[in-house]
Amino acid sequence: MFEKILFATTASPTCDDAAKVAFELSRKNRSQLSVFHVFGLPSRGFGLEYRDVRTGERTEGDENLVSLVKEEMAQYYEKLAKDHPAVQYETLVGEPHTEILRKARKEDVNLIIMGAHTRPEDVGASRHRAIAGSTMQKVAKSARCPVLIVSRPCVTCWSYFANIVVATDFSKASDYAFQFARNVASDIGCTLHLFHGVDVGENANQAFIEARVAEAERRMQEKYVANMGDFDNYKVAIREGAPHVEVLKYAREAKADLIVMAHHTREVDPEQAVLGSTIEQVVLRSACPVLSVNHPDKVDVSPYGPGGRGSEKAAA
Amino acid sequence: MDEVELLPDGLMLEKGRPITGDPLPYCGNSTMLNPGFTLRSLFLLLRRYPDLVRLNRFFPGMLERYDSWPGQDCHPAGLDWLQLTRTVEMIGFPGKPRLEIYTAFHGVAGGEPLEIKSWQVENLLDTPVRLGGLKHIVFGDKVNVFVFETAYTLFEVLEGIGWQLAFHGTPTECSLRR
Numbered sequence: 001m002f003e004k005i006l007f008a009t010t011a012s013p014t015c016d017d018a019a020k021v022a023f024e025l026s027r028k029n030r031s032q033l034s035v036f037h038v039f040g041l042p043s044r045g046f047g048l049e050y051r052d053v054r055t056g057e058r059t060e061g062d063e064n065l066v067s068l069v070k071e072e073m074a075q076y077y078e079k080l081a082k083d084h085p086a087v088q089y090e091t092l093v094g095e096p097h098t099e100i101l102r103k104a105r106k107e108d109v110n111l112i113i114m115g116a117h118t119r120p121e122d123v124g125a126s127r128h129r130a131i132a133g134s135t136m137q138k139v140a141k142s143a144r145c146p147v148l149i150v151s152r153p154c155v156t157c158w159s160y161f162a163n164i165v166v167a168t169d170f171s172k173a174s175d176y177a178f179q180f181a182r183n184v185a186s187d188i189g190c191t192l193h194l195f196h197g198v199d200v201g202e203n204a205n206q207a208f209i210e211a212r213v214a215e216a217e218r219r220m221q222e223k224y225v226a227n228m229g230d231f232d233n234y235k236v237a238i239r240e241g242a243p244h245v246e247v248l249k250y251a252r253e254a255k256a257d258l259i260v261m262a263h264h265t266r267e268v269d270p271e272q273a274v275l276g277s278t279i280e281q282v283v284l285r286s287a288c289p290v291l292s293v294n295h296p297d298k299v300d301v302s303p304y305g306p307g308g309r310g311s312e313k314a315a316a
Numbered sequence: 317m318d319e320v321e322l323l324p325d326g327l328m329l330e331k332g333r334p335i336t337g338d339p340l341p342y343c344g345n346s347t348m349l350n351p352g353f354t355l356r357s358l359f360l361l362l363r364r365y366p367d368l369v370r371l372n373r374f375f376p377g378m379l380e381r382y383d384s385w386p387g388q389d390c391h392p393a394g395l396d397w398l399q400l401t402r403t404v405e406m407i408g409f410p411g412k413p414r415l416e417i418y419t420a421f422h423g424v425a426g427g428e429p430l431e432i433k434s435w436q437v438e439n440l441l442d443t444p445v446r447l448g449g450l451k452h453i454v455f456g457d458k459v460n461v462f463v464f465e466t467a468y469t470l471f472e473v474l475e476g477i478g479w480q481l482a483f484h485g486t487p488t489e490c491s492l493r494r
Contacts, residue, residue: 152433
């Protein structure tokens with residue numbers, strides 16, 4: 001399904017849950033897996049010095065250090081890589097999100113896998129740090145391929161998923177998320193749940209709510225149900241309320257194994273989309289992996305392939 | 317500072333008298349949890365004072381599920397109590413120097429803090445709840461953490477606990493296909 005997978009990691013326990021999914025998924029799909037770790041911030045473009053991202057101290061990042069980190073990383077994942085001899089390890093000194101995006105573009109990867117957090121938190125401290133300024137946010141916001149964010153242990157790995165929830169706001173980016181989710185659900189043979197949360201605000205009357213829900217139902221039919229092709233294992237759900245709350249509630253009810261969403265709509269400035277967007281709220285709290293899709297690139301997974309059945313209609 | 321007492325059955329007292337009307341004026345009062353106050357007491361409190369449910373978007377959903385949860389013996393082995401803690405942290409890098417202040421609701425086992433995300437809310441209901449101190453961390457120095465006595469308002473208690481419980485609402489199981 002995915003020819004090339006990029007697993008961006010800190011090679012520490014914070015990424016262990018994501019590592020299990022990355023190795024398992026690439027093994028099952030016979031994907032080319034790259035394990036990629038970026039550390040420090042270069043102080044000068046071509047200098048050897050870099051600043052440690054945690055302490056701010058300046059250290060010399062020569063080739064020896066880079067190869068030492070690479071060796072440590074290989075050792076850390078030795079057990080998981082046992083059944084995956086073709087795995088490639090790479091380390092770099094640089095700004096993590098920039099280098100991850102650069103590598104994904106250069107290698108033309110089909111999927112990026114990341115943990116939600118890049119450093120161990122104090123117990124309970126995730127409420128502040130998990131929201132602001134993480135590498136994951138920046139990558140999910142700008143990546144051209146789907147980004148799978150794993151923040152909790154995922155016991156059912158990809159091929160065994162029974163329920164995929166795709167949460168849509170009817171934006172263009174959501175159309176790509178839908179295409180990806182439908183293709184994956186069809187390939188795996190699991191149920192696809194089309195979900196929309198109608199945000200009606202605090203003081204809406206019943207007639208207004210019903211009109212919004214009816215409008216959402218119409219758009220759901222037009223945009224997605226009509227473009228299912230011959231895939232018929234799907235359900236449609238529309239709920240009123242705060243979108244992130246309703247997505248999480250529905251995911252629990254539907255026993256979701258994966259939530260697929262667009263990171264932000266085209267109408268929103270990407271820079272403004274980082275904090276407080278629905279997907280950020282969902283990633284923060286979801287027990288199952290969340291997949292962020294923003295671009296049409298790489299949404300056509302096997303067996304559909306580029307130009308496959310139904311893929312072009314939803315984007316229209 | 318005005319104080320509000322929270323009883324195990326969810327009743328609130330001010331100066332020893334039960335609060336029967338609008339609870340919102342008491343949100344700024346410092347809070348005292350009476351002995352025997354558990355997480356279940358919090359749900360009883362939300363039932364008794366429906367206006368407080370609006371403080372967190374996840375409270376309504378949790379209250380809907382509350383009736384289907386067990387009525388007793390919901391206290392995981394090895395978890396001594398649940399605690400609300402306030403942290404003041406000075407951070408110098410990366411980014412501009414800043415001061416972060418936040419509350420965290422976590423477990424305590426053998427005197428050590430414990431992440432509780434892995435438990436479902438219904439399994440924690442009969443675990444005692446306590447209000448902890450204020451931790452002061454300077455520039456990432458986790459060794460020399462200072463701990464001070466502090467007070468929490470009713471709003472901070474409900475909002476802090478509600479935030480954490482919102483992490484516990486996702487699937488309880490993965491349904492394997494094969």
